[in-house]
Amino acid sequence: MRTSYLAVALAFAGTAALAQQGAPGPAPADQAAAARQRDAVPDSSGTGPFAAMKRADPALPDHVIYQPRNLDALGKKKLGVVVWGNGGCAPDGASARHHLLELASYGYVVVAPGRILSGPGAPPRTGPGRRPDAGGSLPPAATTAADVTRGLDWALAENARSGSPLKGRIDPAKVAVAGHSCGGLQALQVAQDPRIRAVIVHNSGIFADGSNPIPGINVNKALLGRLHTPVLYVLGGESDVAWPNGTDDFKRIDHVPAALVWADVGHGGTFGEPNGGRVGRISADWLEWQLSGDAKAAKTFVGTDCGLCADPQWKIERKRIG
Template identity: 65%
Template sequence: MKLAAAVAALTMGALAMADASATQTSQQAYEAMPDTTGTGPYPAVKRTDPGLPEHVLYQPADLSRLGRKKLGVLVWGNGACSDDGASVRFHLAEIASHGYLVIAPGRVLTGPGAPPRPRPQTPPPPGPLGIKTTTAQVAAGIDWALAENARQGSPFFGRIDPRLVAVSGHSCGGLQALEIAADPRVHAVIVHNSGVFKDGTNPIRGITIDKAALRRLHTPVLYIMGGPSDIAWPNGTDDFDRIDTVPAMLASLDVGHGGTFQDTNGGRVTPVDVAWLEWQLRGDEAAARWFRGADCRLCTDPAWTVRKKRID
């Protein structure tokens, strides 16, 4: 019996090491890929700005192509509340290519433009989780964008509609998005693979959000989850169950916690983000059909499972 237990333990350890190795290989492949410009009508670029040096911007490369169309603004909370503003660059560039200025806190730490960095050979030891970017840093993107919209001489002068402001984020960054969602300037919210920990159980140092934040929501909110294998599934589904003051939708694609951000143009989750933003911010009726009605586009896609409140 002891021998069987030892063999089982060794097998599980080998599988865990193989899984970690495959994840590292996948991450390395993603980091080696060039930036993308998105599929929208305004090819996007990733850049930094000296006026906001601790953030990474994604925007239409040629603002003159917008004509009279105004930019929307999306501020993004990075997964793990990390300081890598390029961690989901395909996803953010795709959104930007549809007429948005997307702002993520941190610097370019992975992919093109990233400085060389040593790669850890072993995973860090377990311990309390901490953050490298704060909710205030994410929200600073809104302040800066709206200030640039009003500043003569800025490339964004008069090009942003202050009514088209949204917040989103992944995992720990989704918690930051939920904190910022109470800001009256915010008019759309998307939470990826995240949800508020039940009160008293939050393991993340530097994040103080509790379930009461859900009562401060004032706009419709979309949760995009990765199915029951998503580590945030209990938190996200509990959030959805508790929300009773604003329209809410939970759309789940069974891909786990990491989503599809490293797939081409952000994969299958990204068009859902774009449609939600276009509906909530610009009132686009074609985009609304992704979500509204018993025969909504997500409702009839067998890859997705959907729950809704006050959406139809």
């Protein structure tokens, strides 16, 4: 089983790492060209009521912040907070920029660990990402669950800090954690924090026997029993390398409301599409329902005629959800 775990870990780290192991994937030159093409795509602004932006903050230099561009447009509305785990546990806080801007446009401060290393505002690319060594092992994850939590600590501190543009604008009861792939494992770690009220796990799941081959990511199935909030799993169908682990997680969760949604979009989901594509809208609806009680957003998941129930591309399974 070790080989299959390593294959999953390499997929978490990206197609460049897979190519190093001889697995199917684009050649390095093609990867570089594709990366440049992605970087040239302008940032999304989101489809929510508040056009969003991303920024760096000198007080939190190793994170990227996404928020509504015009805070005054919020009126009396309080911002929620979403802390994010990057795909590959990479130090690129802009790797899911379209998706995170979509969430921010619904009235959230979203914080991702790392710097802006892709897309607008990034420095020139200098080489490939994380690769395995000669023995096939990956280097330690470049970010940790503690880095994800640090984003939440910062946001709540800014809510109280005199002179902060976010002072008094955040509702500490509206806090969620989410993450993609390796970052989804970080999200499950951070989900134990009592300040968290909702969880989204994208294209991820805990390794079946707990022997995670990704250095620096120490998780096991026992984490699932400690979830205390509703949780949404979003998977890319059977072609998603995380499908076995994510579906197994969902089978084991029976004490909190849980939903599993999937479509045949693969491990990368729709993160590269403008505004995060369909996954961006599904995620925003989950947050709006769970954190704000939005009845319209709830209809995406609730009832025999739910929005995802009627979507020919997507499938949904539910537990403790009407």
